[in-house]
Amino acid sequence: QSVLTQPPSVSGAPGQRVTISCTGSSSNIGAGYDVHWYQQLPGTAPKLLIYGNSNRPSGVPDRFSGSKSGTSASLAISGLQAEDEADYYCQSYDSSLSGSVFGGGTKLTVL
Amino acid sequence: QLQLQESGPGLVKPSETLSLTCTVSGGSISSSSYYWGWIRQPPGKGLEWIGSIYYSGSTYYNPSLKSRVTISVDTSKNQFSLKLSSVTAADTAVYYCARHSLPTHWFDPWGQGTLVTVSS
Numbered sequence: 725q726s727v728l729t730q731p732p733s734v735s736g737a738p739g740q741r742v743t744i745s746c747t748g749s750s751s752n753i754g755a756g757y758d759v760h761w762y763q764q765l766p767g768t769a770p771k772l773l774i775y776g777n778s779n780r781p782s783g784v785p786d787r788f789s790g791s792k793s794g795t796s797a798s799l800a801i802s803g804l805q806a807e808d809e810a811d812y813y814c815q816s817y818d819s820s821l822s823g824s825v826f827g828g829g830t831k832l833t834v835l
Numbered sequence: 836q837l838q839l840q841e842s843g844p845g846l847v848k849p850s851e852t853l854s855l856t857c858t859v860s861g862g863s864i865s866s867s868s869y870y871w872g873w874i875r876q877p878p879g880k881g882l883e884w885i886g887s888i889y890y891s892g893s894t895y896y897n898p899s900l901k902s903r904v905t906i907s908v909d910t911s912k913n914q915f916s917l918k919l920s921s922v923t924a925a926d927t928a929v930y931y932c933a934r935h936s937l938p939t940h941w942f943d944p945w946g947q948g949t950l951v952t953v954s955s
Contacts, residue, residue, distance in 0.1 A: 726881060760941040762882075769931055770882065772943035781943065813882055817940045823897050824872075824884040824940050 727752060728814050728827035735833040741802040744830045746814030747795065752825060754795035757817040761790055761799045764811040774799060809834045837862040839932050839946035847953050853919040857932030857946060864913045865890040872935035872942060873906065873917045875928040887935045888915055922953045
């Protein structure tokens, strides 16, 4: 059981917008710690997609956006493309565990 | 461009110690503001942070693995290493090394990962 909870899967048609939720608690997201998102394409290492809740590293399309509110965070992907099909993970810091924690991951299927 | 590369045995016997090294290129492991971390991913499962180290040698570990984990750094070789003792089949995973930004705690970039199988 992951400390951060994500839906196992989401799907959408090309061009549509999907969101992936990440629910935490008062010892991680709710305590004000930043949420980061990673994209893992099949057979590859995770890649930082969003850092500090809503910031995109250089090279990440603006179709990807992040937000945070209370004990939850969300990743939104607009204008879905076939190459967006991947696993997505949220990550934060947990003060009770004194370490970094990941969500269980969400598999995005582009229909 | 900063790059990380994991190396080490792909097969470890149960009860033995798993040892991996991460070589950093394109930048110095002695950079301030960054720790260097290990993360693992069992086949078909999610990511688990193992622990991280600063170039000075300061470490912090996942409490669930702390009793079995040792992370060390060799600044002269621009490398850091992971040792995980008393391994079982549950430790079979792809092991990644990554730069760990503090105090924000994001990981970037990541190495390509190396699969370690625990089996007799």
